Amino acid sequence: MSSRDNVMRKIKAAIKVKxxxxxxxxxxxxxxxxxxxGIVPQRGQLPDAERLELFCAMAAQVGATTARVDDxxxxxxxxxxxxxxxxxxxxxxxxxxxxxxDAGWDTQKHLEIRHGxxxxxxxxxxxHAMAGIAETGTLALFxxxxxxxxxxxxxxxxxxxxxxxxxxxxxxxxxxxxRQHKGKGEMPRALNxxxxxxxxxxxxxxxxxxxxxxxxxxxxxxx
Amino acid sequence: MTSSEMKGAGQPRVGLxxxxxxxxxxxxxxxxxxxxxxxxxxxxxxxxxxTCCGQPTYNxxxxxxxxxxxxxxxxxxxxxxFIVAPSGSCTAMLKKHYPGLFAGDPAWEGxxxxxxxxxxxxxxxxxxxxxxxxxxxELQAKVTYHDSCSGLRELGIREQxxxxxxxVEGLELQxxxxxxxxxxxxGTFCVKYSDISNAIVTKKVGNVGASGAHLLxxxxxxxxxxxxxxxxRQGSDMEVRHVAEVLAGMTDQPxxxxxxx
Amino acid sequence: MELAAKHFKTAAAKALVDxxxxxxxxxxxxxxxxxxxxxxxxxxxxxxLRDNARDIKNHTLAHLDLYxxxxxxxxxxxxxxxxxxxxxxxARRIVLDICKKxxxxxxxxxKSMITEEIALNDHLAANGIEPVETDLGEYIIQLRGEHPxxxxxxxxxxxxxxxxxxxxxxxxxxxxGRDLSEPxxxxxxxxxxxRKRYFAADVGITGANFLIAETGSSVIVTNxxxxxxxxxxxxxxxxxxxxxxxxxxxxxTAQILRVLARSATGQDMSVYTTFSTGPKxxxxxxxxxxxxxxxxDNGRSSMLGTEYxxxxxxxxxxxxxxxxxxxxxxxxxxxxxxYPGPMGAVLTxxxxxxxxxxxxxxxxxxxxxxxxxxxxxxxxxxxxxxxREREFERNLTPATARYGIRAWxxxxxxPKLYRMAVSLGMPILxxxxxxxxxxxxxxxxxxxTRHRDLxxxxxxxxxxxxxxxxxxxxxxxx
Numbered sequence: 001m002s003s004r005d006n007v008m009r010k011i012k013a014a015i016k017v018k019x020x021x022x023x024x025x026x027x028x029x030x031x032x033x034x035x036x037x038g039i040v041p042q043r044g045q046l047p048d049a050e051r052l053e054l055f056c057a058m059a060a061q062v063g064a065t066t067a068r069v070d071d072x073x074x075x076x077x078x079x080x081x082x083x084x085x086x087x088x089x090x091x092x093x094x095x096x097x098x099x100x101x102d103a104g105w106d107t108q109k110h111l112e113i114r115h116g117x118x119x120x121x122x123x124x125x126x127x128h129a130m131a132g133i134a135e136t137g138t139l140a141l142f143x144x145x146x147x148x149x150x151x152x153x154x155x156x157x158x159x160x161x162x163x164x165x166x167x168x169x170x171x172x173x174x175x176x177x178x179r180q181h182k183g184k185g186e187m188p189r190a191l192n193x194x195x196x197x198x199x200x201x202x203x204x205x206x207x208x209x210x211x212x213x214x215x216x217x218x219x220x221x222x223x
Numbered sequence: 224m225t226s227s228e229m230k231g232a233g234q235p236r237v238g239l240x241x242x243x244x245x246x247x248x249x250x251x252x253x254x255x256x257x258x259x260x261x262x263x264x265x266x267x268x269x270x271x272x273x274t275c276c277g278q279p280t281y282n283x284x285x286x287x288x289x290x291x292x293x294x295x296x297x298x299x300x301x302x303x304x305f306i307v308a309p310s311g312s313c314t315a316m317l318k319k320h321y322p323g324l325f326a327g328d329p330a331w332e333g334x335x336x337x338x339x340x341x342x343x344x345x346x347x348x349x350x351x352x353x354x355x356x357x358x359x360x361e362l363q364a365k366v367t368y369h370d371s372c373s374g375l376r377e378l379g380i381r382e383q384x385x386x387x388x389x390x391v392e393g394l395e396l397q398x399x400x401x402x403x404x405x406x407x408x409x410g411t412f413c414v415k416y417s418d419i420s421n422a423i424v425t426k427k428v429g430n431v432g433a434s435g436a437h438l439l440x441x442x443x444x445x446x447x448x449x450x451x452x453x454x455x456r457q458g459s460d461m462e463v464r465h466v467a468e469v470l471a472g473m474t475d476q477p478x479x480x481x482x483x484x
Numbered sequence: 485m486e487l488a489a490k491h492f493k494t495a496a497a498k499a500l501v502d503x504x505x506x507x508x509x510x511x512x513x514x515x516x517x518x519x520x521x522x523x524x525x526x527x528x529x530x531x532x533l534r535d536n537a538r539d540i541k542n543h544t545l546a547h548l549d550l551y552x553x554x555x556x557x558x559x560x561x562x563x564x565x566x567x568x569x570x571x572x573x574x575a576r577r578i579v580l581d582i583c584k585k586x587x588x589x590x591x592x593x594x595k596s597m598i599t600e601e602i603a604l605n606d607h608l609a610a611n612g613i614e615p616v617e618t619d620l621g622e623y624i625i626q627l628r629g630e631h632p633x634x635x636x637x638x639x640x641x642x643x644x645x646x647x648x649x650x651x652x653x654x655x656x657x658x659x660x661g662r663d664l665s666e667p668x669x670x671x672x673x674x675x676x677x678x679r680k681r682y683f684a685a686d687v688g689i690t691g692a693n694f695l696i697a698e699t700g701s702s703v704i705v706t707n708x709x710x711x712x713x714x715x716x717x718x719x720x721x722x723x724x725x726x727x728x729x730x731x732x733x734x735x736x737t738a739q740i741l742r743v744l745a746r747s748a749t750g751q752d753m754s755v756y757t758t759f760s761t762g763p764k765x766x767x768x769x770x771x772x773x774x775x776x777x778x779x780x781d782n783g784r785s786s787m788l789g790t791e792y793x794x795x796x797x798x799x800x801x802x803x804x805x806x807x808x809x810x811x812x813x814x815x816x817x818x819x820x821x822x823y824p825g826p827m828g829a830v831l832t833x834x835x836x837x838x839x840x841x842x843x844x845x846x847x848x849x850x851x852x853x854x855x856x857x858x859x860x861x862x863x864x865x866x867x868x869x870x871x872r873e874r875e876f877e878r879n880l881t882p883a884t885a886r887y888g889i890r891a892w893x894x895x896x897x898x899p900k901l902y903r904m905a906v907s908l909g910m911p912i913l914x915x916x917x918x919x920x921x922x923x924x925x926x927x928x929x930x931x932x933t934r935h936r937d938l939x940x941x942x943x944x945x946x947x948x949x950x951x952x953x954x955x956x957x958x959x960x961x962x
Contacts, residue, residue, distance in 0.1 A: 010788075015545075028732070035698060038533075039529050041533075118770075136753045143768060143770070186699070189764060190760055191758070191759040192758050194756060195756075198707065201749070202619070202621035203620070210671070212675060
C-alpha cells in the first residue's frame with residue numbers, strides 16, 4: 001500500500017466514511033463549485049471615490065506611499081520624480097505589461113529602462129497591479145512576463161501602478177475578477193498580495209522596514 | 224429576625240454553595256454572601272451536605288471522582304430556585320463543566336442541565352438576576368479589582384462588580400494594569416509549578432502595588448489567598464478582601480492574611 | 485530534534501532566573517497583545533469572522549479526504565508533484581530525494597514550523613546539503629544552533645546584544661568598526677548576507693499556511709519577503725505542509741486570512757500573502773522549474789474523530805502563547821517541544837505521546853486567555869484537561885498528586901467525614917497562624933509557602949459558624 005493510500009485510509013476511518021459517500025461528495029462538489037462568500041467587512045463597501053480614499057489611507061497606514069496621476073502617460077514622470085526625490089539612480093526594471101508600454105517613458109530621456117525579470121541588481125522596479133483592495137491597502141499582482149515576480153521582491157524600491165477602477169473593496173471581489181481573467185479554479189503561477197513594504201520584527205519586536213523584500217513601496221494610482 | 228421570618232411569597236429560594244475555600248479559610252465571605260442575598264430579597268439556605276465542587280479532581284484528570292462529587296452537589300442543591308457561589312471558578316465548574324461530565328448519560332443529562340442553568344456567581348447573580356444596583360455599603364478606601372480568570376472568561380463577569388463598587392459610598396476604584404491577567408493561582412498549579420506561579424503572582428502584585436490602591440479586591444478566595452500571601456511575604460501593607468465583604472459592608476474581620484503584624 | 489518536554493520543570497526553573505531571557509520575554513507582552521486588541525477592535529466583524537473561520541475548518545476536516553483528493557488533482561494539473569508522507573521520516577526522505585535529484589548543495593528555507601517538526605535541517609546537513617534559514621529570526625537561531633522559541637517569532641528569547649555577538653562571531657568578513665548595535669543595522673547585515681544565498685541555492689523549501697483545494701495552490705503568509713525569494717529563485721520549490729492545512733476555496737482562505745494576521749501580529753494583513761500554483765509556465769520569466777508538495781500526516785489523522793480534532797483547526801498564529809502567563813514566565817524553550825505554549829501543550833502529546841510530554845498540558849493555570857484569543861476558537865484548556873484525563877487513566881499522573889487528589893476526593897465524597905475532618909483541622913491551622921494570621925511555612929505545603937505566606941483560616945469553618953449562628957437565633961426567637 002502506498003503512503004497515500006495509508007493516509008487516506010486512516011482519514012476515512014477517523015471520519016467514519018461509509019458506503020458510496022454520495023452525500024459528502026455532493027457537499028464538497030457544491031462548495032467547490034459555488035465558493036460561497038463568507039462575511040465581508042463593511043469597511044471596504046464604499047462608492048468609488050471613497051473606496052479610492054480608503055485604499056490610499058490603508059496603504060499609508062502600512063507604510064506605503066501613494067501618488068495619483070490622471071493618465072498612463074504621466075506614470076514615467078512620477079517614477080522619475082520618485083527616484084529623484086530619494087536620490088536614486090534613474091534606472092528601473094519593468095515587465096512587458098502592455099499598459100506600461102506607453103506610460104510616457106519617451107518624456108523621461110534620462111531614465112534607463114531594463115526589461116524582464118530582475119536579477120537582483122535593480123534598485124527600483126515597476127509593476128502593474130491586477131487589483132487593489134481598499135479594505136487593507138493591499139495590491140494583487142500576477143506573475144508572468146507582464147510583471148515578473150522577482151520585481152516584486154528583489155529591488156529596494158517597488159513602484160506599483162494601479163488603475164483606480166481596479167480598486168476593489170475586498171479580497172472576495174478580487175477573486176471574482178481573478179476568475180474573469182483566468183477562469184474558475186485557475187491561477188497564475190504566483191499571485192502576490194502585497195500590503196506595504198517588507199518588514200521584520202524578529203529582533204526585540206522592533207518593526208524595521210526592508211527585511212528581504214523592498215524597503216519602500218510606492219503606489220501610482222492612475223485615474 | 225431569622226431568615227425564615229424574612230421569607231415572603233415571591234422570594235427566590237437560594238442555595239448558597241459556599242465553596243471549600245470560603246468554608247475553610249474565609250467564613251466571613253460566606254456571611255457577607257448571605258447578607259447580600261438576603262438584602263436582595265432571597266431566602267438563603269446553606270445545605271450542610273456541601274463539600275467541594277470537584278475542580279481539584281477535575282483538573283487533575285480524575286473524571287470518575289469528579290462525577291461522583293458532582294452527583295452529590297446536584298442532589299444537595301437541585302431543589303433550590305438558584306444555586307449561588309461567591310466564586311467564579313466554582314460557579315463555572317457547576318454551570319459550564321458539570322453537563323460535560325454526564326454527556327451521553329440519559330439518566331442525568333436533563334437533570335444536570337436544569338441544575339446548571341440555575342447556578343450563578345454571587346455578584347453577577349445580584350446584578351443580573353436580582354437587579355441590585357446599590358448594596359448600600361460605605362467604605363472610605365482606594366481599591367483595585369482583580370478579574371479572576373474563570374469568572375471573567377467563562378462567565379463574562381467584568382462590569383458587574385465594578386458597577387456595584389461604583390455605588391459604595393467613599394470608595395474609589397483605581398484600575399491596575401492587566402487586571403484581567405491570571406494571578407498564577409490556578410488551583411493545584413500553584414503548588415505543582417510553584418516557581419512559575421511565583422513569577423506570575425510577583426508580576427501581578429507589582430501591578431496591584433502600582434495601582435495606588437491600598438485595598439485589593441476580587442471575587443475568588445483562591446486568587447485572593449495567593450495574592451495576599453505574596454504581598455505579605457514581600458512585606459506589603461496592602462489589604463486584601465473578597466469583593467462581597469466590601470459590598471456587604473462587613474469589613475470588621477481582619478483582611479485576608481492580615482493580623483496584628 | 486531531541487524532545488525534552490519531560491524536563492520542563494528543570495528548564496522552567498532555569499528560565500526563571502535567566503536575566504537575558506526575562507528581559508527579552510518582556511517583548512512578547514509589549515509586542516503582541518496591545519496590537520492584536522487594536523486590530524480586533526478596529527474590525528466590527530472580527531468575532532463573526534472567527535466563528536466562520538472555525539466553521540470552515542470544521543467542514544474541511546469532516547471532508548478532508550475529498551478535499552485532499554481534489555487538491556492533489558489540481559496540483560498535478562498545474563504541473564506540480566504531490567508526495568504523501570505518513571511520518572516525519574517519510575517526509576525527510578522525500579525532501580532529500582528531491583534535493584538529490586536536483587543536485588542541490590544548498591537549499592534556502594522560508595520560515596516553517598513543519599520542517600522543524602520533521603527535523604529537516606539536521607537530516608539535510610547529515611546528507612551533505614546545507615540548509616540556509618532566511619527568515620531573520622530563523623537565521624539568527626540557526627547561527628546559534630537553537631530551535632525557535634515561538635512559532636511566529638523564533639528569536640523572541642534573544643536581545644539585540646546577543647544577536648550582535650552571533651553576527652560578529654559568524655560574519656567574519658565584518659570590519660570591527662561596523663555598527664551592529666541596533667535592530668536596523670543587524671537587519672541590513674542579514675539582508676546582505678542572505679541575498680547571495682538565495683541566488684546560490686538550488687532548492688527553496690517553504691511551509692504553507694493554507695492549501696487550497698479549488699485551485700491546487702499553496703499559500704504562505706510572511707512579512708519579510710524571504711519566503712517569496714526562497715520559492716522564486718530556487719530551481720525547485722518544495723512545499724512541506726501537513727494535511728490539515730487544507731481549505732476548500734479562495735473565499736474560505738480570505739475569511740481565515742482576516743483573522744490570521746490580526747491574531748498573530750495585530751496587522752490587518754501580513755505584508756506578503758502569496759498563492760503558488762505549480763512550477764514556472766512556458767511564458768514565465770521567473771519562478772521554479774519544479775514544484776513539489778510534501779503532504780505530511782505525522783499523527784494528524786489519528787487526531788481526527790477524537791477529542792483532539794479541534795486542534796487541527798490551528799492556523800499557527802501564536803496568539804495563545806502571546807497571551808499565556810506561563811509562556812511569559814518561562815519562554816518557549818522550556819517546553820522542550822517544537823511547538824511551545826498552549827497550542828504546543830495540546831499538539832505535542834498528540835504527535836509524540838503523552839508518556840514523555842505530560843508536563844506540558846499540566847503546566848497551565850487554565851486561565852483561559854489562550855482560548856479567549858484563539859482565532860479558530862480552539863478550546864485549548866479543555867483539551868489540556870483531556871490530556872490530564874488520559875494521564876490519570878493510564879496511571880501516568882505523578883504518584884503524590886494522584887494519591888493527594890484521590891484522598892481529597894475520598895473525603896469530599898463523604899460530607900460527614902469532611903465536616904469532621906475540617907472542624908478538627910481548621911482551628912489548629914488557625915491557631916498556627918497566631919496573631920499575624922498567616923503561616924510562613926507549613927509541612928506538606930512547601931509548594932505554597934516557599935514563595936508566599938499562607939493566610940491562616942479564621943478558625944471555625946463557615947458551615948460550623950453558620951450552624952451555630954442559626955441555632956443561636958432560633959434559641960433567641962424561642
